[in-house]
Amino acid sequence: MPCVFLLQGASGGIVAGLMYTASICLSKSHYTFTDALFTAPYLFTLGSVAGAFKSIIMWVPYGLTKIQVRPAIRVMITSIGTGVLAFLLALKFGYGLERPNDTAAWVLTLLVGGLPTAILVGSGVKPWELFTFGSIAVGDSRTGGRVGSKSVLATLATLPLRFLSLIALALWILAGACKFDPSQGIIGPAIVFFVPFIYLLYSAYVTFKSPHRVLLLVSCIALNLPVGLITCYAYIINPGSYLFTEALPYVCGIGSAFLLAWAIFLVARLTAPTQKMIREIGGSHLDHHCLGSRFMEWQAHHA
Numbered sequence: 001m002p003c004v005f006l007l008q009g010a011s012g013g014i015v016a017g018l019m020y021t022a023s024i025c026l027s028k029s030h031y032t033f034t035d036a037l038f039t040a041p042y043l044f045t046l047g048s049v050a051g052a053f054k055s056i057i058m059w060v061p062y063g064l065t066k067i068q069v070r071p072a073i074r075v076m077i078t079s080i081g082t083g084v085l086a087f088l089l090a091l092k093f094g095y096g097l098e099r100p101n102d103t104a105a106w107v108l109t110l111l112v113g114g115l116p117t118a119i120l121v122g123s124g125v126k127p128w129e130l131f132t133f134g135s136i137a138v139g140d141s142r143t144g145g146r147v148g149s150k151s152v153l154a155t156l157a158t159l160p161l162r163f164l165s166l167i168a169l170a171l172w173i174l175a176g177a178c179k180f181d182p183s184q185g186i187i188g189p190a191i192v193f194f195v196p197f198i199y200l201l202y203s204a205y206v207t208f209k210s211p212h213r214v215l216l217l218v219s220c221i222a223l224n225l226p227v228g229l230i231t232c233y234a235y236i237i238n239p240g241s242y243l244f245t246e247a248l249p250y251v252c253g254i255g256s257a258f259l260l261a262w263a264i265f266l267v268a269r270l271t272a273p274t275q276k277m278i279r280e281i282g283g284s285h286l287d288h289h290c291l292g293s294r295f296m297e298w299q300a301h302h303a
Contacts (some may be wrong), residue, residue, distance in 0.1 A: 002063070005055040007127040011115030013051025017043035018170055025177035029283070051117045060119045071123060078118035079111060081237070086110035091263045112176035129208070133158055136210040136269055146209070147274035157268030158207050161261040168254070172196055199223060208268055226261055231255030274278055 023041045062068065069077070071157060086107040113273045133155040135146040149155070176193045202223065210216050234251040 002056075002059055004126070005053050005059040006119055008120040008123065008125060009051040009053070009055025010056075011051070011125070011127045012047040012120040013047035013049065013054075014044050015047075015120075016051065016113040017045075017047030018045070019116070020109075022177040023109070024175055026180060029181075031040050033175050036178055038172075040174065047113075049123075054114070054117050055121045062122070065106035070124070071119075074122050075115070075118045079115065082114035082118070083107055083111050116197060123206055125247045131155075131159065131160070133272070134208040134210065136216070136274065137212045138274070149272040149274050151272050153247050154272030156220045157264045157272075161203060161258075161265040162207035164257060164261050165207070168258075169197070169200040169204060172200060181229075198225075203262070207265065213270055215230060216269060218223065220266055224259060228259055231259065253274060 017040065020043050023037055024039065025036050058074075084108075087103070089110075090103045090106045101195045135148045138145050138147050172193075176189075176197075180189065202219075206216065206219075211219070231252055231294070234255065
């Protein structure tokens, strides 16, 4: 449906806006985190509008032909189109073949920024699921069975951790891009960056698709135990100068917010009434059983 394409395009444009903001932070050494916070909303808005417009262009062939291509082919075609458009714009605005480095940078920038939209538009990603309960694995892990919940309270309890993780993930990416300095080495800053990045990414992911309840509980304890220790340490160290220490209030506040959000989320996931979302065993058997049941019902109805 066109509205789905529009939402997917706008979502991809927001991701592209984040990528462009991080790229600006990496390319300009004087760019601070505060500057990035002021720049990001403008690029988010511009990216969402451009992504929605691009989704319309991508929807027209599907609307006319009703041919749904494979994801890899869709991304390849869209990327080639974006690259050609970027090259034509480079020629239009005076880069041209006389300035190959500037032309290549321009084309590569637009190409990378267009990838999120190319991947999301026409995919199975549903942007409105950002406000749903999600799912949790049940039964045998080999069967892929998952259940969801229509409880409003359970859904509301899931959202704090989801939005907190996504917002913190975006801010952490921008902060890492602003603080990155190749002269200080890469390995150390990479480790410092990726450890919180993995924590935030996992926190956001489990709100959409959670593992089995036992695994969810174990992973929650394993991930949040260090966060709890760091939060307590930030609260109790140097109590006389706590309010005058630059980092400790942020560490304590952010850690406490995540611990509280995780606790609410865990209670909702473990206690919420659930219902089947997809089949829990092999599809062919269920399809055969479903067709057979329908035939028996039809036969009994017409007997």
